Amino acid sequence: MAFDLTLRQLRYFVAAAQTGQFSMAAANEHVSQSAITNAVLALEGALGTKLFERLPQGVALTPDGQDFHNHARRVLDAARDAMHEPRFRSHDMRGVARIAASYTVLGYFLPELLARFRATYPFIDFDLRDMERPQIEEAVASGEVDIGVVLLSNMQRASRFGSQVLIRSRRQLWVAPTHPLAQQHTVSLKDIAAHPYIMITVDEGEHSTMRYWHKKRIEPNIAFRTSSMEALRGLVAHGFGVTVLSDMVFRPWSLEGKRIEARPVHDVIPHMEAGMIWRKGATLSGPATALQQFLIHACGG
Structure with a gap:
Protein backbone atom coordinates (compact mmCIF):
# COMPACT_ATOMS: atom_id res chain seq x y z
CA MET A 1 0.00 0.00 0.00
CA ALA A 2 1.36 3.43 -0.92
CA PHE A 3 2.22 5.83 1.87
CA ASP A 4 2.33 9.60 1.36
CA LEU A 5 5.21 10.75 3.53
CA THR A 6 5.12 14.42 4.52
CA LEU A 7 7.81 16.78 5.71
CA ARG A 8 5.56 17.62 8.66
CA GLN A 9 5.61 13.99 9.82
CA LEU A 10 9.40 13.90 9.53
CA ARG A 11 9.69 17.18 11.42
CA TYR A 12 7.47 15.94 14.25
CA PHE A 13 9.38 12.64 14.42
CA VAL A 14 12.75 14.44 14.58
CA ALA A 15 11.42 16.80 17.26
CA ALA A 16 10.34 13.81 19.36
CA ALA A 17 13.71 12.13 18.84
CA GLN A 18 15.63 15.24 19.85
CA THR A 19 13.59 16.03 22.97
CA GLY A 20 12.83 12.48 24.12
CA GLN A 21 9.29 13.52 25.02
CA PHE A 22 6.20 13.84 22.84
CA SER A 23 4.89 16.64 25.05
CA MET A 24 8.07 18.70 24.72
CA ALA A 25 8.20 18.04 20.97
CA ALA A 26 4.62 19.30 20.71
CA ALA A 27 5.50 22.46 22.64
CA ASN A 28 8.54 23.11 20.43
CA GLU A 29 6.49 22.60 17.26
CA HIS A 30 3.49 24.57 18.60
CA VAL A 31 1.07 21.70 18.00
CA SER A 32 -0.95 19.32 20.16
CA GLN A 33 0.70 16.23 21.60
CA SER A 34 -1.72 14.09 19.61
CA ALA A 35 -0.27 15.56 16.39
CA ILE A 36 3.18 14.27 17.36
CA THR A 37 1.80 10.91 18.46
CA ASN A 38 -0.24 10.45 15.27
CA ALA A 39 2.72 11.34 13.06
CA VAL A 40 4.95 8.80 14.80
CA LEU A 41 2.26 6.10 14.71
CA ALA A 42 1.72 6.72 10.99
CA LEU A 43 5.45 6.39 10.31
CA GLU A 44 5.73 3.24 12.41
CA GLY A 45 2.74 1.73 10.62
CA ALA A 46 4.14 2.53 7.18
CA LEU A 47 7.61 1.23 8.03
CA GLY A 48 6.35 -1.81 9.91
CA THR A 49 8.70 -1.26 12.83
CA LYS A 50 8.90 0.53 16.16
CA LEU A 51 10.79 3.80 16.00
CA PHE A 52 10.61 4.57 19.72
CA GLU A 53 10.71 2.66 22.96
CA ARG A 54 8.04 4.09 25.26
CA LEU A 55 9.56 4.72 28.70
CA PRO A 56 7.90 6.06 31.87
CA GLN A 57 9.81 9.32 31.60
CA GLY A 58 9.70 9.73 27.82
CA VAL A 59 10.79 7.93 24.69
CA ALA A 60 14.08 6.62 23.29
CA LEU A 61 14.93 5.69 19.71
CA THR A 62 15.09 2.01 18.83
CA PRO A 63 17.93 0.84 16.53
CA ASP A 64 15.53 1.15 13.56
CA GLY A 65 14.46 4.53 14.89
CA GLN A 66 18.07 5.70 15.01
CA ASP A 67 18.58 4.68 11.38
CA PHE A 68 15.36 6.38 10.28
CA HIS A 69 16.29 9.50 12.28
CA ASN A 70 19.50 9.82 10.26
CA HIS A 71 17.54 9.62 6.98
CA ALA A 72 14.82 11.99 8.20
CA ARG A 73 17.34 14.63 9.22
CA ARG A 74 19.02 14.49 5.80
CA VAL A 75 15.66 14.95 4.07
CA LEU A 76 14.76 17.93 6.27
CA ASP A 77 18.23 19.42 5.82
CA ALA A 78 17.92 19.14 2.03
CA ALA A 79 14.51 20.84 2.13
CA ARG A 80 15.88 23.63 4.33
CA ASP A 81 18.84 24.15 2.00
CA ALA A 82 16.51 24.33 -1.00
CA MET A 83 14.58 27.12 0.71
CA HIS A 84 17.85 28.86 1.58
CA GLU A 85 19.22 28.95 -1.96
CA PRO A 86 17.00 31.51 -3.74
CA ARG A 87 17.81 34.20 -1.19
CA PHE A 88 21.47 33.53 -0.47
CA ARG A 89 22.96 31.43 -3.23
CA SER A 90 25.75 32.97 -5.23
CA HIS A 91 27.25 30.42 -7.61
CA ARG A 170 20.32 16.95 25.40
CA ARG A 171 22.60 14.98 27.73
CA GLN A 172 21.54 11.41 28.48
CA LEU A 173 22.84 8.28 30.19
CA TRP A 174 24.79 5.94 27.92
CA VAL A 175 24.60 2.34 29.05
CA ALA A 176 24.99 -1.24 27.81
CA PRO A 177 21.61 -3.00 27.28
CA THR A 178 22.45 -5.58 29.97
CA HIS A 179 23.53 -3.04 32.59
CA PRO A 180 21.30 -2.78 35.70
CA LEU A 181 20.57 0.91 35.01
CA ALA A 182 19.14 -0.01 31.58
CA GLN A 183 16.44 -2.01 33.39
CA GLN A 184 15.29 0.82 35.69
CA HIS A 185 12.14 2.79 34.94
CA THR A 186 13.78 6.09 35.97
CA VAL A 187 17.44 6.99 36.46
CA SER A 188 18.85 9.82 38.57
CA LEU A 189 22.39 11.09 39.11
CA LYS A 190 22.25 9.43 42.52
CA ASP A 191 21.51 6.09 40.81
CA ILE A 192 24.36 6.64 38.35
CA ALA A 193 26.80 7.47 41.18
CA ALA A 194 26.41 3.91 42.50
CA HIS A 195 28.08 2.51 39.35
CA PRO A 196 31.52 2.94 37.72
CA TYR A 197 31.57 6.07 35.56
CA ILE A 198 33.57 6.62 32.35
CA MET A 199 34.70 10.25 32.16
CA ILE A 200 35.48 11.92 28.82
CA THR A 201 38.19 14.55 29.17
CA VAL A 202 38.39 16.04 25.67
CA ASP A 203 36.91 19.50 25.02
CA GLU A 204 36.80 20.30 28.74
CA GLY A 205 34.48 17.33 29.19
CA GLU A 206 35.36 16.64 32.81
CA HIS A 207 34.97 20.29 33.85
CA SER A 208 31.55 20.66 32.21
CA THR A 209 30.41 17.32 33.63
CA MET A 210 31.43 18.07 37.19
CA ARG A 211 29.59 21.40 37.17
CA TYR A 212 26.17 19.77 37.16
CA TRP A 213 27.22 16.89 39.44
CA HIS A 214 28.49 19.34 42.05
CA LYS A 215 25.32 21.40 41.74
CA LYS A 216 23.47 18.30 42.97
CA ARG A 217 26.14 17.74 45.65
CA ILE A 218 26.86 14.27 44.25
CA GLU A 219 30.17 12.76 43.13
CA PRO A 220 30.35 10.29 40.23
CA ASN A 221 32.28 7.07 40.86
CA ILE A 222 34.94 7.70 38.19
CA ALA A 223 36.51 4.40 37.12
CA PHE A 224 38.23 5.52 33.90
CA ARG A 225 39.18 8.81 32.27
CA THR A 226 39.80 8.96 28.54
CA SER A 227 40.18 11.55 25.79
CA SER A 228 39.04 9.01 23.19
CA MET A 229 35.33 8.91 22.37
CA GLU A 230 35.70 5.49 20.75
CA ALA A 231 37.48 4.09 23.81
CA LEU A 232 34.63 5.43 25.93
CA ARG A 233 32.05 3.78 23.66
CA GLY A 234 33.87 0.47 23.90
CA LEU A 235 34.09 0.60 27.69
CA VAL A 236 30.40 1.47 28.02
CA ALA A 237 29.28 -1.13 25.48
CA HIS A 238 31.27 -3.87 27.26
CA GLY A 239 29.75 -2.96 30.61
CA PHE A 240 32.80 -1.45 32.31
CA GLY A 241 30.80 1.61 33.29
CA VAL A 242 28.30 4.23 32.21
CA THR A 243 28.53 7.87 31.19
CA VAL A 244 26.36 10.92 30.57
CA LEU A 245 26.97 12.66 27.26
CA SER A 246 25.07 14.64 24.65
CA ASP A 247 22.93 13.28 21.85
CA MET A 248 25.15 15.12 19.35
CA VAL A 249 27.97 12.63 19.89
CA PHE A 250 25.78 9.57 20.56
CA ARG A 251 26.14 6.51 18.33
CA PRO A 252 24.28 3.28 19.17
CA TRP A 253 27.27 1.02 18.51
CA SER A 254 30.88 0.69 19.60
CA LEU A 255 33.62 0.04 17.02
CA GLU A 256 33.31 -3.68 17.78
CA GLY A 257 29.60 -3.59 17.01
CA LYS A 258 28.45 -3.82 20.63
CA ARG A 259 25.15 -2.09 21.39
CA ILE A 260 24.91 1.16 23.41
CA GLU A 261 21.61 2.60 24.58
CA ALA A 262 20.67 6.09 25.73
CA ARG A 263 18.32 6.76 28.65
CA PRO A 264 16.90 10.07 29.91
CA VAL A 265 18.14 11.24 33.30
CA HIS A 266 15.50 12.33 35.80
CA ASP A 267 17.56 15.22 37.18
CA VAL A 268 17.68 18.49 35.27
CA ILE A 269 20.99 18.53 33.39
CA PRO A 270 21.99 21.50 31.21
CA HIS A 271 22.05 20.87 27.47
CA MET A 272 25.34 21.07 25.62
Whole structure:
Protein backbone atom coordinates (compact mmCIF):
# COMPACT_ATOMS: atom_id res chain seq x y z
CA MET A 1 0.00 0.00 0.00
CA ALA A 2 1.36 3.43 -0.92
CA PHE A 3 2.22 5.83 1.87
CA ASP A 4 2.33 9.60 1.36
CA LEU A 5 5.21 10.75 3.53
CA THR A 6 5.12 14.42 4.52
CA LEU A 7 7.81 16.78 5.71
CA ARG A 8 5.56 17.62 8.66
CA GLN A 9 5.61 13.99 9.82
CA LEU A 10 9.40 13.90 9.53
CA ARG A 11 9.69 17.18 11.42
CA TYR A 12 7.47 15.94 14.25
CA PHE A 13 9.38 12.64 14.42
CA VAL A 14 12.75 14.44 14.58
CA ALA A 15 11.42 16.80 17.26
CA ALA A 16 10.34 13.81 19.36
CA ALA A 17 13.71 12.13 18.84
CA GLN A 18 15.63 15.24 19.85
CA THR A 19 13.59 16.03 22.97
CA GLY A 20 12.83 12.48 24.12
CA GLN A 21 9.29 13.52 25.02
CA PHE A 22 6.20 13.84 22.84
CA SER A 23 4.89 16.64 25.05
CA MET A 24 8.07 18.70 24.72
CA ALA A 25 8.20 18.04 20.97
CA ALA A 26 4.62 19.30 20.71
CA ALA A 27 5.50 22.46 22.64
CA ASN A 28 8.54 23.11 20.43
CA GLU A 29 6.49 22.60 17.26
CA HIS A 30 3.49 24.57 18.60
CA VAL A 31 1.07 21.70 18.00
CA SER A 32 -0.95 19.32 20.16
CA GLN A 33 0.70 16.23 21.60
CA SER A 34 -1.72 14.09 19.61
CA ALA A 35 -0.27 15.56 16.39
CA ILE A 36 3.18 14.27 17.36
CA THR A 37 1.80 10.91 18.46
CA ASN A 38 -0.24 10.45 15.27
CA ALA A 39 2.72 11.34 13.06
CA VAL A 40 4.95 8.80 14.80
CA LEU A 41 2.26 6.10 14.71
CA ALA A 42 1.72 6.72 10.99
CA LEU A 43 5.45 6.39 10.31
CA GLU A 44 5.73 3.24 12.41
CA GLY A 45 2.74 1.73 10.62
CA ALA A 46 4.14 2.53 7.18
CA LEU A 47 7.61 1.23 8.03
CA GLY A 48 6.35 -1.81 9.91
CA THR A 49 8.70 -1.26 12.83
CA LYS A 50 8.90 0.53 16.16
CA LEU A 51 10.79 3.80 16.00
CA PHE A 52 10.61 4.57 19.72
CA GLU A 53 10.71 2.66 22.96
CA ARG A 54 8.04 4.09 25.26
CA LEU A 55 9.56 4.72 28.70
CA PRO A 56 7.90 6.06 31.87
CA GLN A 57 9.81 9.32 31.60
CA GLY A 58 9.70 9.73 27.82
CA VAL A 59 10.79 7.93 24.69
CA ALA A 60 14.08 6.62 23.29
CA LEU A 61 14.93 5.69 19.71
CA THR A 62 15.09 2.01 18.83
CA PRO A 63 17.93 0.84 16.53
CA ASP A 64 15.53 1.15 13.56
CA GLY A 65 14.46 4.53 14.89
CA GLN A 66 18.07 5.70 15.01
CA ASP A 67 18.58 4.68 11.38
CA PHE A 68 15.36 6.38 10.28
CA HIS A 69 16.29 9.50 12.28
CA ASN A 70 19.50 9.82 10.26
CA HIS A 71 17.54 9.62 6.98
CA ALA A 72 14.82 11.99 8.20
CA ARG A 73 17.34 14.63 9.22
CA ARG A 74 19.02 14.49 5.80
CA VAL A 75 15.66 14.95 4.07
CA LEU A 76 14.76 17.93 6.27
CA ASP A 77 18.23 19.42 5.82
CA ALA A 78 17.92 19.14 2.03
CA ALA A 79 14.51 20.84 2.13
CA ARG A 80 15.88 23.63 4.33
CA ASP A 81 18.84 24.15 2.00
CA ALA A 82 16.51 24.33 -1.00
CA MET A 83 14.58 27.12 0.71
CA HIS A 84 17.85 28.86 1.58
CA GLU A 85 19.22 28.95 -1.96
CA PRO A 86 17.00 31.51 -3.74
CA ARG A 87 17.81 34.20 -1.19
CA PHE A 88 21.47 33.53 -0.47
CA ARG A 89 22.96 31.43 -3.23
CA SER A 90 25.75 32.97 -5.23
CA HIS A 91 27.25 30.42 -7.61
CA ASP A 92 30.27 32.53 -8.41
CA MET A 93 31.22 33.91 -4.96
CA ARG A 94 34.91 33.18 -4.41
CA GLY A 95 37.36 33.51 -1.56
CA VAL A 96 38.30 31.84 1.69
CA ALA A 97 36.33 31.41 4.91
CA ARG A 98 38.70 31.05 7.87
CA ILE A 99 37.23 28.76 10.53
CA ALA A 100 38.53 27.27 13.77
CA ALA A 101 36.72 24.46 15.56
CA SER A 102 37.28 22.31 18.61
CA TYR A 103 37.45 18.51 18.67
CA THR A 104 33.82 17.69 19.40
CA VAL A 105 32.19 20.06 16.91
CA LEU A 106 34.80 19.27 14.25
CA GLY A 107 34.27 15.54 14.61
CA TYR A 108 30.53 15.28 15.16
CA PHE A 109 28.79 18.43 13.96
CA LEU A 110 30.61 20.59 11.43
CA PRO A 111 31.65 18.36 8.46
CA GLU A 112 28.13 17.68 7.17
CA LEU A 113 27.24 21.38 7.40
CA LEU A 114 30.41 22.37 5.55
CA ALA A 115 29.58 19.86 2.81
CA ARG A 116 26.12 21.38 2.45
CA PHE A 117 27.64 24.87 2.34
CA ARG A 118 30.07 23.82 -0.39
CA ALA A 119 27.17 22.53 -2.49
CA THR A 120 25.72 26.05 -2.35
CA TYR A 121 29.02 27.96 -2.66
CA PRO A 122 31.33 25.65 -4.69
CA PHE A 123 34.06 28.26 -5.20
CA ILE A 124 34.55 29.24 -1.55
CA ASP A 125 37.50 27.47 0.07
CA PHE A 126 37.94 26.70 3.76
CA ASP A 127 40.92 27.51 5.93
CA LEU A 128 39.88 25.06 8.66
CA ARG A 129 41.85 24.75 11.91
CA ASP A 130 41.55 22.26 14.76
CA MET A 131 42.13 24.18 18.02
CA GLU A 132 41.20 24.14 21.69
CA ARG A 133 38.49 26.58 22.79
CA PRO A 134 40.81 29.11 24.53
CA GLN A 135 43.02 29.26 21.43
CA ILE A 136 39.94 29.65 19.21
CA GLU A 137 38.83 32.62 21.29
CA GLU A 138 42.27 34.20 20.93
CA ALA A 139 42.33 33.59 17.17
CA VAL A 140 38.87 35.12 16.71
CA ALA A 141 39.68 38.12 18.93
CA SER A 142 42.89 38.81 17.01
CA GLY A 143 41.27 38.44 13.59
CA GLU A 144 43.38 35.40 12.72
CA VAL A 145 40.18 33.49 11.93
CA ASP A 146 36.76 34.78 10.94
CA ILE A 147 34.51 32.33 12.80
CA GLY A 148 35.04 29.96 15.69
CA VAL A 149 32.73 26.97 16.20
CA VAL A 150 32.90 25.91 19.82
CA LEU A 151 30.95 24.53 22.75
CA LEU A 152 29.38 27.78 23.88
CA SER A 153 28.26 26.11 27.11
CA ASN A 154 31.93 25.90 28.12
CA MET A 155 32.65 29.60 27.57
CA GLN A 156 32.99 31.92 30.57
CA ARG A 157 32.87 35.28 28.74
CA ALA A 158 30.81 34.70 25.61
CA SER A 159 29.49 38.27 25.76
CA ARG A 160 32.78 39.68 24.48
CA PHE A 161 32.07 38.05 21.11
CA GLY A 162 29.22 38.05 18.66
CA SER A 163 27.70 34.60 19.03
CA GLN A 164 24.91 32.33 17.83
CA VAL A 165 23.79 29.01 19.29
CA LEU A 166 23.52 26.46 16.49
CA ILE A 167 22.45 23.37 18.41
CA ARG A 168 21.28 22.53 21.92
CA SER A 169 21.94 18.86 22.54
CA ARG A 170 20.32 16.95 25.40
CA ARG A 171 22.60 14.98 27.73
CA GLN A 172 21.54 11.41 28.48
CA LEU A 173 22.84 8.28 30.19
CA TRP A 174 24.79 5.94 27.92
CA VAL A 175 24.60 2.34 29.05
CA ALA A 176 24.99 -1.24 27.81
CA PRO A 177 21.61 -3.00 27.28
CA THR A 178 22.45 -5.58 29.97
CA HIS A 179 23.53 -3.04 32.59
CA PRO A 180 21.30 -2.78 35.70
CA LEU A 181 20.57 0.91 35.01
CA ALA A 182 19.14 -0.01 31.58
CA GLN A 183 16.44 -2.01 33.39
CA GLN A 184 15.29 0.82 35.69
CA HIS A 185 12.14 2.79 34.94
CA THR A 186 13.78 6.09 35.97
CA VAL A 187 17.44 6.99 36.46
CA SER A 188 18.85 9.82 38.57
CA LEU A 189 22.39 11.09 39.11
CA LYS A 190 22.25 9.43 42.52
CA ASP A 191 21.51 6.09 40.81
CA ILE A 192 24.36 6.64 38.35
CA ALA A 193 26.80 7.47 41.18
CA ALA A 194 26.41 3.91 42.50
CA HIS A 195 28.08 2.51 39.35
CA PRO A 196 31.52 2.94 37.72
CA TYR A 197 31.57 6.07 35.56
CA ILE A 198 33.57 6.62 32.35
CA MET A 199 34.70 10.25 32.16
CA ILE A 200 35.48 11.92 28.82
CA THR A 201 38.19 14.55 29.17
CA VAL A 202 38.39 16.04 25.67
CA ASP A 203 36.91 19.50 25.02
CA GLU A 204 36.80 20.30 28.74
CA GLY A 205 34.48 17.33 29.19
CA GLU A 206 35.36 16.64 32.81
CA HIS A 207 34.97 20.29 33.85
CA SER A 208 31.55 20.66 32.21
CA THR A 209 30.41 17.32 33.63
CA MET A 210 31.43 18.07 37.19
CA ARG A 211 29.59 21.40 37.17
CA TYR A 212 26.17 19.77 37.16
CA TRP A 213 27.22 16.89 39.44
CA HIS A 214 28.49 19.34 42.05
CA LYS A 215 25.32 21.40 41.74
CA LYS A 216 23.47 18.30 42.97
CA ARG A 217 26.14 17.74 45.65
CA ILE A 218 26.86 14.27 44.25
CA GLU A 219 30.17 12.76 43.13
CA PRO A 220 30.35 10.29 40.23
CA ASN A 221 32.28 7.07 40.86
CA ILE A 222 34.94 7.70 38.19
CA ALA A 223 36.51 4.40 37.12
CA PHE A 224 38.23 5.52 33.90
CA ARG A 225 39.18 8.81 32.27
CA THR A 226 39.80 8.96 28.54
CA SER A 227 40.18 11.55 25.79
CA SER A 228 39.04 9.01 23.19
CA MET A 229 35.33 8.91 22.37
CA GLU A 230 35.70 5.49 20.75
CA ALA A 231 37.48 4.09 23.81
CA LEU A 232 34.63 5.43 25.93
CA ARG A 233 32.05 3.78 23.66
CA GLY A 234 33.87 0.47 23.90
CA LEU A 235 34.09 0.60 27.69
CA VAL A 236 30.40 1.47 28.02
CA ALA A 237 29.28 -1.13 25.48
CA HIS A 238 31.27 -3.87 27.26
CA GLY A 239 29.75 -2.96 30.61
CA PHE A 240 32.80 -1.45 32.31
CA GLY A 241 30.80 1.61 33.29
CA VAL A 242 28.30 4.23 32.21
CA THR A 243 28.53 7.87 31.19
CA VAL A 244 26.36 10.92 30.57
CA LEU A 245 26.97 12.66 27.26
CA SER A 246 25.07 14.64 24.65
CA ASP A 247 22.93 13.28 21.85
CA MET A 248 25.15 15.12 19.35
CA VAL A 249 27.97 12.63 19.89
CA PHE A 250 25.78 9.57 20.56
CA ARG A 251 26.14 6.51 18.33
CA PRO A 252 24.28 3.28 19.17
CA TRP A 253 27.27 1.02 18.51
CA SER A 254 30.88 0.69 19.60
CA LEU A 255 33.62 0.04 17.02
CA GLU A 256 33.31 -3.68 17.78
CA GLY A 257 29.60 -3.59 17.01
CA LYS A 258 28.45 -3.82 20.63
CA ARG A 259 25.15 -2.09 21.39
CA ILE A 260 24.91 1.16 23.41
CA GLU A 261 21.61 2.60 24.58
CA ALA A 262 20.67 6.09 25.73
CA ARG A 263 18.32 6.76 28.65
CA PRO A 264 16.90 10.07 29.91
CA VAL A 265 18.14 11.24 33.30
CA HIS A 266 15.50 12.33 35.80
CA ASP A 267 17.56 15.22 37.18
CA VAL A 268 17.68 18.49 35.27
CA ILE A 269 20.99 18.53 33.39
CA PRO A 270 21.99 21.50 31.21
CA HIS A 271 22.05 20.87 27.47
CA MET A 272 25.34 21.07 25.62
CA GLU A 273 25.33 24.12 23.34
CA ALA A 274 27.46 24.35 20.22
CA GLY A 275 27.64 27.53 18.23
CA MET A 276 29.60 30.22 16.45
CA ILE A 277 31.61 33.12 17.75
CA TRP A 278 33.01 36.04 15.77
CA ARG A 279 34.75 39.30 16.64
CA LYS A 280 32.17 41.76 17.91
CA GLY A 281 31.86 44.77 15.65
CA ALA A 282 34.06 43.29 12.93
CA THR A 283 33.05 43.38 9.27
CA LEU A 284 33.33 39.81 8.03
CA SER A 285 34.48 39.03 4.49
CA GLY A 286 31.90 37.96 1.92
CA PRO A 287 32.75 34.25 2.22
CA ALA A 288 32.73 34.41 6.03
CA THR A 289 29.40 36.24 6.05
CA ALA A 290 27.95 33.66 3.66
CA LEU A 291 29.10 30.85 5.96
CA GLN A 292 27.79 32.61 9.07
CA GLN A 293 24.34 33.16 7.54
CA PHE A 294 24.22 29.68 6.07
CA LEU A 295 24.97 28.01 9.42
CA ILE A 296 22.31 30.11 11.16
CA HIS A 297 19.76 29.18 8.51
CA ALA A 298 20.79 25.51 8.28
CA CYS A 299 20.49 25.07 12.04
CA GLY A 300 17.14 26.77 12.23
CA GLY A 301 18.31 29.99 13.82
